[in-house]
């Protein structure tokens with residue numbers, strides 16, 4: 001499991017260094033996907049106080065999107081498999097997300113090797129007591145590419 005820190009100099013101005021670092025860690029997340037159909041972490045924990053999370057998803061591989069595309073999707077843990085099943089059927093033209101699927105809390109586009117994408121999403125409506133999951137909805141990837149997402 002790896003965790004990448006982002007510097008956030010504007011937010012940190014005038015702040016206490018330790019507080020500043022912790023906040024930056026929790027509100028900006030970086031995760032990688034690989035040609036071996038893996039995410040770089042199996043658990044993401046965010047601070048609900050962040051309000052908005054900035055997530056950067058990078059595909060470290062070489063394979064094109066048609067062969068080994070990945071997305072990053074989050075839903076409740078209960079919804080994860082049905083969201084992934086419906087997403088797999090939805091096609092690459094829909095970023096492997098069923099159009100209008102309101103079980104999806106956030107998702108990136110599908111990217112190929114060497115590409116990156118960044119999204120921001122709100123966690124204000126999420127709950128620490130609820131179990132969430134993140135996963136890839138490209139057909140056949142769900143079993144290999146999933147993890148736990150929770151609030152702290």
Ligand code: CO
Nearest residue numbers: 070136138141
């Ligand atoms: Co994938």
